[in-house]
Amino acid sequence: MSVWLEALSWLSMLAGSLVLLVTGLGVLTLPEYYSRLHATSITDTLGAALVLFGLAVQAGWSLATAKLVMVMLFLMITGPAASHALVKTAALHDLSLPPRRRQEDGDAGAD
Amino acid sequence: MTLDPGLYNYWIVILLMMTGLYTVISRGNLVKKVIGLNVFQVSVIMFYVSMGKVEGGMAPILVEEAEAVYSNPLPSVLMLTAIVVGVATTAVALALAVRIHEAYGTLEEDEILEKEYGAAGPGAADGPVDDHEPG
Amino acid sequence: MLALIDVVLLAFLAVTAVAIVRLRDLFAAVMVTGIFSLLSAGLFTVMDAVDVAFTEASVGAGISTILMLATLAVTQDVEKKRWRRRFSPLALGVVVVTGAALVYGTSDMPRYGDPDAPIHHYLAPHFLEHTPDEINEHIPNVVTAVLASYRGYDTFGETTVIFTAAVMVLMLLGGAATIDRRRPGGGRMGANVVLRASAKPLVPLILLFALYVQFHGDFGPGGGFQAGVIFAAGLVLYALVYGPDRAQAIFTGRRLEALVALGVLIYGGAGVAGIVLGGEFLDYDLLAADPQDGQHRGIFLVELGVGITVAAVMTTLFLLFTGRGQPAPWEDRVGESEGTP
Amino acid sequence: MTYFTVATLAILVSMAMLLVRAFKGETVYDRILAVNSFGTKTVLLIALMCFMTGRPDFIDLALVYALMNFISTIAVLRFTRYHDMLDDDDLRARRLSAPIAPAIEEELT
16 A cells, blocks of 8 residues: 555544544533534544545445445434434423523523 | 452353343332333343454354364354244233323333322232222 | 454443443333343454354344333333432442452453363363254254254243243233223334335244244254244334234234144144154154254254244234324324325 | 554443443433444444454354444334333433424424
8 A cells, every 4th residue: 555545544534533533522621512413513524534545545445445435424414313303302391501601591491 | 259250251241240230129100210221131141242253363263274263153043043932022021111101191110109199109908909090 | 353343342332332221212212222232243243152142143233122012102202210329329339349249250251262162171062063963954053952952841941931921921011901092013113105105015924034044053053043033023014114003914913822832732742753753752863763853854944943932922912012002193094194205 | 562452442431431321321212322322332342343353254243233233223213112102201201392383383284
């Protein structure tokens, strides 16, 4: 494998790892549901794509790469769809609005 | 008795097993009991699969290399079927829970016993009182 | 590195199990059970049991969770505080004593991964060495060979157990519900256009993938059990997004029941064929002129039978659990609101 | 130190943080979110492990995980009920409080 491909793989995996860490951090520290959702939905898809791309570069042109591409495609369809469903269901099932909005009405947040 | 860190897997398995057992005997909710049984089941599966692992081995799907080391295929076979049978039996347990809920309106062991025998609990009356309303 | 993953995932697993016991919100407990399954499936991969991981991923994280959620939806989903104390010292005592005894017992066990452990010196070397010459040289997956041929009788028993479980659930839930209530899972997300648009192309892909897993089981991880569950998962996804009634347009209750039995019959038939051809029950050598071809044919038939039964059973179970109750008022609108944002 | 190690460590740390969120919850949706994201992490971990053990043809496994994760998330969302009959104030408060936002109500009907 050429140095350039190696470097590309490295870079992609490192970036992916960083993004995944951001996901965890966001879910853990952000104040309420909708912002946590925002933190995971984007980073999950991006992080997964980056890591899988790094792996695909490692694998070269093989059946494994084809399968990795399948996984990537699958995650790219299902990730956003699941996020959409998550936010929509929460809204339909009356999950309270973000605390900041409620504070404007003079009501302190539950958390 | 020596505590070899190489037995870590088995300790966790025992912890899981005891957690499942504790759930089954201390919780009154029937679905919670089924969940406890599931935890117990996973611990048993984990136990078998841990035993099947060979250091430096690979999955028992043969490759061309002559001196490849493989992990033990037998626990895999046994546990593979056990998982599917496990979900089928879980389904039976859950179906029973659904019917019990339809008959008694609750899944709590205490409340079911109370409806069946009255507030004094089993043993106080001579037999089940037949005055409960289904649903 | 793999050892580190093993240690960390096992620690996660232990924490998750404790969390499951402590959660009184059953809905949350079931969801954490989903994590529990994912973790254990990851561990099975670390421990080289890819076929088990395959099954656990599809059964534990998929079907089992869905069945529990469906049960909670028709019953109650919060565990009540017990009248007696929640904390039970007697139970804890029993558990601690048993656990201590078991930990003491492990001190005599071979350590994890020990190649000299007794378990690796009995039947396993035979299976690993002789699968190419006794079964078929084109079946590298020893797990499939052992499952369908060496231990075919055992697997037949397991398939029958699944069949029996399906019959029992049919007897318990097959009739009409005795109380009036809404059908679970008829939530308002059914008409959601994004879900429909993303599920529509996925369902055929999932079914195709299930067939791949079914027929690729000789070469890689997979086989009838896994394929059956994945096939059922595809139908479940369709039923979740489009409603159970539309899913039942093709797979009606009666047809599914017939399929449940058909799979077991195919398996048993492959066994009886051995007797008819002058051999023993489940003796595949005689199914073709060449014993190796016969083995291949036998394993194919048996896996097919298992796949059909498992797929039909899982779909039936799902439909039985979710079919309990009346359609929700908004479910009637599902058909017409299709295509509206 | 290879990139496998780096990525694996990142995933494990991220998983730990998601676990904390899944246990703490606050709302039931936070848990669903954590479980869903946890599933994605598992898919990546399995893919990495396949490469680490030198059997990249086991990626099928990662595909099954991705699939089941999606289906169970959809199932969880479909089976979430509106809890109007909770007899437990503490749980009710954790689940939901405010009335339906008017804009969403409009969109619904």
